[in-house]
Amino acid sequence: MNFTGAHILSINQFQREDVDRVFAVADQMEPYALRKRVTRVLEGAILGNMFFEASTRTRVSFGSAFNLLGGEVRETAGFENSALVKGESLQDTARVLSGFSDVICMRHPEAGSVADFATASRVPVINGGDGANEHPTQALLDLYTIRKELADKGRSVDGMSIAMIGDLRHGRTVHSLGKLLSLYDEVHVVLISPAELALPESIIESMRSAGVEVTVSHEMTQSLADVDIVYSTRIQEERFSTKQEADLYRGKFRLNQAIYTEYCQPNTVIMHPLPRDSRADANELDIDLDDNPNLAIFRQTDNGLLVRMALFALVLDVADKVDEFSHEVHWYNSRQRPIKS
Amino acid sequence: MNFTGAHILSINQFQREDVDRVFAVADQMEPYALRKRVTRVLEGAILGNMFFEASTRTRVSFGSAFNLLGGEVRETAGFENSALVKGESLQDTARVLSGFSDVICMRHPEAGSVADFATASRVPVINGGDGANEHPTQALLDLYTIRKELADKGRSVDGMSIAMIGDLRHGRTVHSLGKLLSLYDEVHVVLISPAELALPESIIESMRSAGVEVTVSHEMTQSLADVDIVYSTRIQEERFSTKQEADLYRGKFRLNQAIYTEYCQPNTVIMHPLPRDSRADANELDIDLDDNPNLAIFRQTDNGLLVRMALFALVLDVADKVDEFSHEVHWYNSRQRPIKS
């Protein structure tokens, strides 16, 4: 794919070489995200960070990524959707807003809305999540994290195995990651969920026809034995038809240190798209895992910054100029402190 | 008028030479808005973008205009009006907030509020809309668009004719534009509205005594024959006392390509303050006009950026320094892409 000036709307746009290109640029962004250096390559550029649905962390992640490249951010945080309320079409909104910035990141509650918006935008649009449909930067940061965590252990995405746990039916994160993994060779995916929340058959078929080995399970612990990655997601009680049904599953898909120690290989990486629900009746990833060095959930969000910086750099065609416009950091850098759990 | 350090509260402040000055500076801003160059003339300056009423597009337009000049933006988007709720006067709010920025843009639902605020502000205040009262930058961008569109056709504002259509009674946009047109010679204004929504008699009187030729009509199509500009606005059903009454007018003031072809002169310019309501029961400007090159509605919002940049540059007295602090653009510039409809 030619990234320059392109809209980033769906992971379906990505071939393996495109993913490799994004990840190579993301690697290059690390010194800037870690504050070893500052770059001003996008000085004067403006991001329109249009969140027509609230999401503090994703919004701030996109905004900070743009700031880290030297650009400015104008934004909306989801609560003043006045023109749309007055009957304005998404295309009109796009024609107007795309005159105010150099690139737009957009989140919107309706599936397909971001693509509709992009058809009328004069500047590149990056999908920050459109309802149940797509959230491509989340899938890319997940895969980037998998690649990095495995590389630290001398392994690669090709040939790896991953358990996906929880609500696999509704989670767009899991759907998109599944598609991305289809670009790799000899991947084994273990799907662990209640039957009601199984991954849609069409996605399973698509993965299998791309050469992914898919195993389906309704039980967690035994299925964790041979995976490199455990990718946990939230099970929402309201997804079940009765509370009794929910109670049957409650607790069967929760991971904690004791289960990890008993069932997982040492160094199995633990991931989660966040936020994790730490209330007692949810608690899909127990906080007693916080001291486990294989808990990668906060490295995921840190990686999100790198991946988003990379996409901005590629779409605006400055990946090769980032270093040229860089200078040293003048302030005390606490950014490299380890995460305290 | 001496723009330096001035509040911009009302179009009544503007003489023709003032309008000319704003438009000359707006012309000068075009290469920066189109991203042919970047200027950093306001590097370090802060805009307080105080929207005590939500308006995404106007807020982002002001903010982007300030960013395009190199400045920073601090803002409020209308939902956390806590101090005012606690009984603080607008003057106190102004005394406080004017310590935090170099210029303030303010929108507020109450007529007169922005002028009240300005009396106590230590920095220049630009009115971003105060209820039904004034929205001077909208009127200026409308006139700037008219001037530019006509100039492309070898004509000028002097001697032109314009049809204003829709709810002329409540639309502050139309009121302000009417006043501004009074500064020009031999202008002919055709007012087209239901009788209930006619332009207030006082404004008509004022225009006539300034030399504007005013024609009043309650019918649209025949009135479009000889105008250079069609300025359409929204008719809101709730303005009528009964639904039956609204139904009488429904559809009589809608413009589409077929009507345009049949009744308008070729090259008649179509304008609208936006947002246009594209729902079936409103639809004052049909989307089948989107391919008509004379549809100027998105050029209007683009011009808004230029006019707002010009006002900031004039009020902060940097109009002559914009080029001095400029440099080339380092990123891929898609800003000049044509609007896709």
Added chain:
Amino acid sequence: MNFTGAHILSINQFQREDVDRVFAVADQMEPYALRKRVTRVLEGAILGNMFFEASTRTRVSFGSAFNLLGGEVRETAGFENSALVKGESLQDTARVLSGFSDVICMRHPEAGSVADFATASRVPVINGGDGANEHPTQALLDLYTIRKELADKGRSVDGMSIAMIGDLRHGRTVHSLGKLLSLYDEVHVVLISPAELALPESIIESMRSAGVEVTVSHEMTQSLADVDIVYSTRIQEERFSTKQEADLYRGKFRLNQAIYTEYCQPNTVIMHPLPRDSRADANELDIDLDDNPNLAIFRQTDNGLLVRMALFALVLDVADKVDEFSHEVHWYNSRQRPIKS
């Protein structure tokens, strides 16, 4: 205290030498806040301005302070607390958000929340107010104002007397200021409130054991005779058990120019944490005081900018580099206009 990389959570962290250090840096910030010069020392740095509770003026003050040092601001304004609603712990939120910025300012409605957040943050956290608990920058700006106002009259905080008026029971501002004053010598504090709203005994004890002379009064006018500073706060009717009870006090703790003239020494400084309630049934500081040059309430908020700039500069260790990265101001500077009342 070593400020570099430190969290600023409570005024209990401050010894007198720490306060002196903050105030010395705040003095140094004045030319930048008054726009005599621009500094870019924090160019490329990002503040995460995380207001999980709305407060326009405090949020904008922190954001502008960071902009005045050359940094960027990413923020949330209190209305989209989605991850916390989904059961995410404050520690998880901190682990995520601290990856997106170089320093965080946080406000949150729950007492203790900011300290909880800070335990898991990888970057310094400044408390912007945590419920009824602490608002350390307010206390510091109050004390900075007292010091400056007295210095203008050739006096110092040591040996000064201050009357605190209003709801002394619930006002965290007054509690924190009381603690800070305990760091000074021979201070006399006159506490003026209805009995129901008296300063908690524990704070009085603590002040007395630190050497502060404390006088308690339930009557205002006679108690104003010998103080250097009158610090007025709001009395909220809802604090009383019955409306009759509230009526007993209504008006007894309101200061206006007539009372000032009759009871106060000339040049007694008038302060208030703002916002002041200017509605007729509140009106704790009458607007007829606005022309009194000793009314320091807007100098307080201006000083807040200096104190917040100082804290950022200290925590990020750039206090000594601010001048090095400075340049002249290119735009018209109206920032030094006197406050119009």
